[in-house]
Amino acid sequence: MLRDGKIWIANNENGQPIYLNPKMANRHGMVAGATGTGKTITLKVLAESFSEMGVPVFLADVKGDLAGMCQPGIDSDDMQKRIQKFGLAEAGFSYEKYPTTFFDIFGERGIPLRTTISEMGPVLLSRILDLNDLQSDILAITFKIADDNNLLLEDTKDLKSMLNYVSENNKDLAAEYGNISKVSIAAIMRSVVSMEMAGGDKFFGEPAINIMDFIQRDQNGRGMINILDSQSLISNGALYSIFLLYLMAELFETMPEVGDLDKPKLVFFFDEAHLLFDGASKALMEKIEQVIKLIRSKGVGIYFVTQNPRDIPDEVLAQLGNKVQHGLRAYTPAEQKAVRAAAQSYRENPSFDTQEAILALGTGEAVISVLGEDGIPTVVEKCCVLPPRSKMGSIDGAVRESEIKNNFLYSKYANPVDNDSAYEFLLRKGLEDQKAAQKAEADAAAQKLAEAEAKKKAKEEEAAAKKAANSKKKAVKSVTTSVGGTVGREVGKAVGGTFGKFGKTLGGNVGASLGRGILNTLFKLN
Numbered sequence: 001m002l003r004d005g006k007i008w009i010a011n012n013e014n015g016q017p018i019y020l021n022p023k024m025a026n027r028h029g030m031v032a033g034a035t036g037t038g039k040t041i042t043l044k045v046l047a048e049s050f051s052e053m054g055v056p057v058f059l060a061d062v063k064g065d066l067a068g069m070c071q072p073g074i075d076s077d078d079m080q081k082r083i084q085k086f087g088l089a090e091a092g093f094s095y096e097k098y099p100t101t102f103f104d105i106f107g108e109r110g111i112p113l114r115t116t117i118s119e120m121g122p123v124l125l126s127r128i129l130d131l132n133d134l135q136s137d138i139l140a141i142t143f144k145i146a147d148d149n150n151l152l153l154e155d156t157k158d159l160k161s162m163l164n165y166v167s168e169n170n171k172d173l174a175a176e177y178g179n180i181s182k183v184s185i186a187a188i189m190r191s192v193v194s195m196e197m198a199g200g201d202k203f204f205g206e207p208a209i210n211i212m213d214f215i216q217r218d219q220n221g222r223g224m225i226n227i228l229d230s231q232s233l234i235s236n237g238a239l240y241s242i243f244l245l246y247l248m249a250e251l252f253e254t255m256p257e258v259g260d261l262d263k264p265k266l267v268f269f270f271d272e273a274h275l276l277f278d279g280a281s282k283a284l285m286e287k288i289e290q291v292i293k294l295i296r297s298k299g300v301g302i303y304f305v306t307q308n309p310r311d312i313p314d315e316v317l318a319q320l321g322n323k324v325q326h327g328l329r330a331y332t333p334a335e336q337k338a339v340r341a342a343a344q345s346y347r348e349n350p351s352f353d354t355q356e357a358i359l360a361l362g363t364g365e366a367v368i369s370v371l372g373e374d375g376i377p378t379v380v381e382k383c384c385v386l387p388p389r390s391k392m393g394s395i396d397g398a399v400r401e402s403e404i405k406n407n408f409l410y411s412k413y414a415n416p417v418d419n420d421s422a423y424e425f426l427l428r429k430g431l432e433d434q435k436a437a438q439k440a441e442a443d444a445a446a447q448k449l450a451e452a453e454a455k456k457k458a459k460e461e462e463a464a465a466k467k468a469a470n471s472k473k474k475a476v477k478s479v480t481t482s483v484g485g486t487v488g489r490e491v492g493k494a495v496g497g498t499f500g501k502f503g504k505t506l507g508g509n510v511g512a513s514l515g516r517g518i519l520n521t522l523f524k525l526n
């Protein structure tokens, strides 16, 4: 809860308050600890305080036990003990509910949260699809071809038609984009289909989330608690972690540079953070590190929640200024080594041994170090974390449903929209190509028929002309015979030859018969 404008998270062994400095809240943080040690409650205490100071937060709810933040806490003996222990009554403690927006990429336990294939980009999508390097390259080329042709990739339908198109035209595309193996495309296609079968397709499409919708306050100025229900999503670790990474990257790209602020613009909690780093490629790790390093200047703080701090790579761990370490158990030498490493990452407190303390912490207890005003981490303190003001645990279905339906973002995102994108374009193009092919076929057949008919007609005419010439020849023969003499025959031959040739060159049989007609007339005149 807030005290003197600061985030009061715990009391140390001497009963003195431990504050998280809002100015330093964008320097990222970590909440770690074995199962059941109090990580989720710590996260709630932090999120409630941010909301109270007007800072919206985004949380992934892996178990459903963050949902209770939309309802006030329930009083109990245990709570009363804690209220007394911390002197909370004097500090103005009351049970409170917080403005909450539930999201769910499956659209069941929250407002549907979607993005488009294009916006996700090939690097993150490759990780979700678990592609090898070659397949990732081909996916990137497919994106480029879509881009070069102004084709929008919104949903998995678009991606599949684009992959089909690239596969069918791989030879033509090779000159510009290099060799594209059909076998690799088929493998990518199989991954897309299996993602669809796991329900992952629901999360690609429009209306895509506008990241700025997370940054809301209620009428009392409290920051919105955006909860991504991840109870189903977590079963697909890659989809879950890459989706959160995508949201982080979107925040990084969308939000303006603001430098150091009095308090963050948004705080992002990344639960089950080990899923992000497990098996991440070098390219992905570089992207993660870059986002974490640079996002703080956009006023966004990122808090990783995980069972063991060794789950977080050193380069990332070094970026985390505010650390809450709940109890760890160490039964094996490897586990003891991990606890030692965790302990050594704190600024030592001369009054206790950090490693021993971590092993002995009870539920709701933690060793804590935060960044001071000067940007230097405080000496580690053994602490008891405050209780939350909102309800611990889950909510029933009816409460959730009313929270979802009454949210102002519900009408914006509830129904999917299938825009005119790559799938529709390529479908139309396919139909047009089919139509054009059919027309070309019909034209060719008509041409063949016309030619055959012209040939037939010409043959008939030739036959008719031949017939006419024969009957005329008979008549001439009788005339020349009656005129008599060799001279007449010679003239007839010469003139007839010339005109006959002329007629033939004029155009075949008709010309020839025309020549013969003139010859006959000449003789007649002579």
Ligand SMILES: Nc1ncnc2c1ncn2[C@@H]1O[C@H](COP(=O)(O)OP(=O)(O)OP(=O)(O)O)[C@@H](O)[C@H]1O
Binding pocket: 033, 034, 035, 036, 037, 038, 039, 040, 041, 042, 063, 082, 363, 364, 365, 385, 386, 387, 388, 392
């Ligand atoms: N600060 C606290 N104030 C009051 N109760 C607490 C506190 N921390 C922990 N508890 C109690 O301990 C229980 C377990 O805590 P929590 O759910 O936060 O553990 P966790 O570390 O998130 O466990 P898991 O890893 O299983 O998610 C809570 O339900 C609550 O009853």
Ligand SMILES: [Mg+2]
Binding pocket: 039, 040, 041, 063
């Ligand atoms: Mg938990």
